[in-house]
Amino acid sequence: MALVSAALFMEILDGTIITTALPAMAHTFGTTPVALDIGVSAYLLTVGVFVPASSWVADRFGARHVFAAAIALFTLASALCGMATGPTMFVLLRIVQGMAGALMVPVGRLVVMRLTARDKLVETLAALIWPALIAPVIGPPLGGLITQLFGWRWIFYFNLPLGVIALGACLWLIPDVRETARRFDWAGFAYCSTGLFALQLGLERAPRHADPVALGLTLGGTILVVALVRHLLRVRHPLIDLGAWRVTTFRVASRGGSLTRIAVNAGPFLLPLMLQAGYGFSAFHAGLFVLTLFVGDFTMKGFVTRILRRFGHRPVLVVNGFACALSLAAMALITPALPLPLVVVILVAHGLVRSLEFTSLTTLAFADIDRDAMGDASGLYNTAMLLSGAAGITLAATAVHAGGALIRLVPHLPLAGPGGDYRVAFLLVAVVALLGQIDALRLPRGAGDTLTT
Structure with missing residues (x-):
C-alpha cells in the first residue's frame, strides 16, 4: 500500500x-x-x-x-x-x-x-x-x-x-x-478518449480564454461523453461496465460527490489568487497560506477511520458536507485586516473537513461494489475525479467573473472593495458545495455500513 x-x-x-x-x-x-x-x-x-x-x-x-x-x-x-x-x-x-x-x-x-x-x-x-x-x-x-x-x-x-x-x-x-479480460472496446475507447480530451481541454481553456473555442470543446466533449454512455450500455463488451452506477452508494459518491469535489477543488485555486491579485501578497506568502491547508489534511488522516466507524457514512457526509460549504464561505472573510490566528483557524478547519469529505466519498463509492466489479467501478470513479479537478478550476474562474459583475452591478455590496470579486466567488463556490449535499441527504440509513461494522 x-x-x-x-x-x-x-x-x-x-x-x-x-x-x-x-x-x-x-x-x-x-x-x-x-x-x-x-x-x-x-x-x-x-x-x-x-x-x-x-x-x-x-x-x-x-x-x-x-x-x-x-x-x-x-x-x-x-x-x-x-x-x-x-x-x-x-x-x-x-x-x-x-x-x-x-x-x-x-x-x-x-x-x-x-x-x-x-x-x-x-x-x-x-x-x-x-x-x-x-x-x-x-x-x-x-x-x-x-x-x-x-x-x-x-x-x-x-x-x-x-x-x-x-x-x-x-x-x-x-x-x-x-x-479474465474481455475483448477490447475500440469504439468505446475512441468515444472516451476524444470526448474526455475535448472536455478537459475546454474546461482547462475556459478560465483563461472564455471564447467560442472553449465553449465548442466543452460542448463537443459533453456530446461525445453522452454518446459514449449510450455506446457502453448497448455493446456486449464495453470499455467500462456501467453496472456500478446502479449501486446507490456508488452513484451518490460519484454524482453528488463530484459536485462537492468540484467546489472543494476550487478553493486552493482561488485562495492564492485572492491573496496576490486582490490583496497584493507575494507568491511566497500566498503559498504559505495555502500550505496551511496541509496541516488540516494531515491531521485528519489519523481520525478518519474512527469517525466513520463511530458515526457511519451518511451522518458524516451530511454534517461534514455542510461544514465544507461553511468553511468555503468563511474564506470570504479573509482580508489583510483579519487577525492571523483566525485566518489559520479557517484554513486548518477547511483542510480537516475536505480531507474527511474526500475519504468518506471514496470509501462509500466502493462499499457495495462486488470484488469482480472493482476494475470497472475504479475506472469510472477515477475518470469522475479527474473531470472534477478540471471543472473545479473552471468553476473558480467563472465565480470570480460572476463576483466582479455582481459588484459592478451592486457597488455598495458589503464584500465590495479590494479582493471583492474573489470573496464573492468563495460564496458562490460554497453554494455549489451545498448542492452536492442533495444526494447525501437521499442516502439510506446504514449506507456504507458494510465497511464500518
Whole structure:
C-alpha cells in the first residue's frame, strides 16, 4: 500500500510541480512561460485520456507487469524531460509521462482494492487519499524551491532514484492480480478518449480564454461523453461496465460527490489568487497560506477511520458536507485586516473537513461494489475525479467573473472593495458545495455500513 501511495503522490505531484518553474524553463528554451504551459496541460490531458482503459490493460497483461512497466516508463520519461533541449521535445515527453501515470496509479490502486478485505477498506482507501490532497498543494512551492536551489531540470532528475526504488519494490511486492479480460472496446475507447480530451481541454481553456473555442470543446466533449454512455450500455463488451452506477452508494459518491469535489477543488485555486491579485501578497506568502491547508489534511488522516466507524457514512457526509460549504464561505472573510490566528483557524478547519469529505466519498463509492466489479467501478470513479479537478478550476474562474459583475452591478455590496470579486466567488463556490449535499441527504440509513461494522 505504501508503494501505491508513493506512486500516487509522485504522479499527482508531477502534474503541478513545474508550474512555478515555467519561467526558468522558458528562459532555457528561449520561449515564454505561457507557451510552455502546454507542458502542464499535455500531462494532465493524457492522464485523463488513458485512465479509463487502465482496468482492461491490467486484466489483459497482469497488474504486476503493467504497474512495473508504467513505473519504468514514467521514470525514464522524467529523466528525459530533465534532458529536454526544446519545448517540442519537452511536451512530447510529458505526453509519454502522462501515459505512464495513467496506468501506474489506477492499476496500483486496483490491486490494493482487490486484495484488501472489506473490513479494512476504509483504512486502506484513507491512506490512498492523502497524497491526492497534499501533492497539488505542495507541488508549486516545492517546484519553486528545487528550481531556485538546483535548477529546474532537477525537478525531473529527483524522480530517477525514486523510480528505481519503486520498480524494485513493485517486482518484489506486487502480486500478478488479474481477471479474465474481455475483448477490447475500440469504439468505446475512441468515444472516451476524444470526448474526455475535448472536455478537459475546454474546461482547462475556459478560465483563461472564455471564447467560442472553449465553449465548442466543452460542448463537443459533453456530446461525445453522452454518446459514449449510450455506446457502453448497448455493446456486449464495453470499455467500462456501467453496472456500478446502479449501486446507490456508488452513484451518490460519484454524482453528488463530484459536485462537492468540484467546489472543494476550487478553493486552493482561488485562495492564492485572492491573496496576490486582490490583496497584493507575494507568491511566497500566498503559498504559505495555502500550505496551511496541509496541516488540516494531515491531521485528519489519523481520525478518519474512527469517525466513520463511530458515526457511519451518511451522518458524516451530511454534517461534514455542510461544514465544507461553511468553511468555503468563511474564506470570504479573509482580508489583510483579519487577525492571523483566525485566518489559520479557517484554513486548518477547511483542510480537516475536505480531507474527511474526500475519504468518506471514496470509501462509500466502493462499499457495495462486488470484488469482480472493482476494475470497472475504479475506472469510472477515477475518470469522475479527474473531470472534477478540471471543472473545479473552471468553476473558480467563472465565480470570480460572476463576483466582479455582481459588484459592478451592486457597488455598495458589503464584500465590495479590494479582493471583492474573489470573496464573492468563495460564496458562490460554497453554494455549489451545498448542492452536492442533495444526494447525501437521499442516502439510506446504514449506507456504507458494510465497511464500518
